[in-house]
Amino acid sequence: xxxxxxxxxxxxxxxxxxxxxxxxxxxxxxxxxxxxxxxxxxxxxxxxxxxxxxxxxxxxxxxxxxxxxxxxxxxxxxxxxxxxxxxxxxxxxxxxxxxxxxxxxxxxxxxxxxxxxxxxxxxxxxxxxxxxxxxxxxxxxxxxxxxxxxxxxxxxxxxxxxxxxxxxxxxxxxxxxxxxxxxxxxxxxxxxxxxxxxxxxxxxxxxxxxxxxxxxxxx
Numbered sequence: 001x002x003x004x005x006x007x008x009x010x011x012x013x014x015x016x017x018x019x020x021x022x023x024x025x026x027x028x029x030x031x032x033x034x035x036x037x038x039x040x041x042x043x044x045x046x047x048x049x050x051x052x053x054x055x056x057x058x059x060x061x062x063x064x065x066x067x068x069x070x071x072x073x074x075x076x077x078x079x080x081x082x083x084x085x086x087x088x089x090x091x092x093x094x095x096x097x098x099x100x101x102x103x104x105x106x107x108x109x110x111x112x113x114x115x116x117x118x119x120x121x122x123x124x125x126x127x128x129x130x131x132x133x134x135x136x137x138x139x140x141x142x143x144x145x146x147x148x149x150x151x152x153x154x155x156x157x158x159x160x161x162x163x164x165x166x167x168x169x170x171x172x173x174x175x176x177x178x179x180x181x182x183x184x185x186x187x188x189x190x191x192x193x194x195x196x197x198x199x200x201x202x203x204x205x206x207x208x209x210x211x212x213x214x215x216x217x218x219x
Contacts, residue, residue: 151194
């Protein structure tokens with residue numbers, strides 16, 4: 001049984017290598033969905049806002065938002081209700097405003113306004129779960145991290161790397177298969193692939209580079 005498990009892990013690594021190569025060929029320089037530039041603070045806030053909201057919507061409201069709130073202190077010191085006015089077109093904006101305000105106060109009080117790099121520190125910020133934390137660690141600090149969003153979860157299941165919709169289980173299944181230094185780019189490629197090809201309802205299976213490994217093959 002143990003030998004069988006080892007063979008399965010080796011097979012998954014080999015298959016993942018092929019998947020990564022196919023995605024790298026399709027997206028040699030994957031575009032980021034959130035247009036945060038090189039600003040760590042913007043990426044954090046935009047990532048919190050993007051939950052259950054399109055990146056396009058978050059990108060749309062960001063210029064005015066960050067003109068008024070350029071750093072954590074400006075949000076921490078703002079009047080109750082002011083932040084809400086800038087993000088009210090984003091889904092669940094009241095809850096997100098509360099989380100962002102708490103995150104910024106924590107950043108100012110504990111980290112001098114600097115975005116931390118450790119997972120345990122990031123998870124103390126309001127609105128930050130493992131998905132956002134892994135995005136921050138990967139994009140800002142080059143530490144890797146599987147961002148188990150809806151596209152990653154769907155595609156990982158279709159390709160047979162995991163059989164679960166639990167984000168943590170998906171993250172743990174993919175983490176040993178994708179080298180740390182490639183995880184960030186891999187996750188951005190998966191998002192693009194999920195939007196353009198392997199969509200939830202009407203995937204473009206014809207001509208898909210990964211179809212031979214997919215559970216929809218032959219369906």
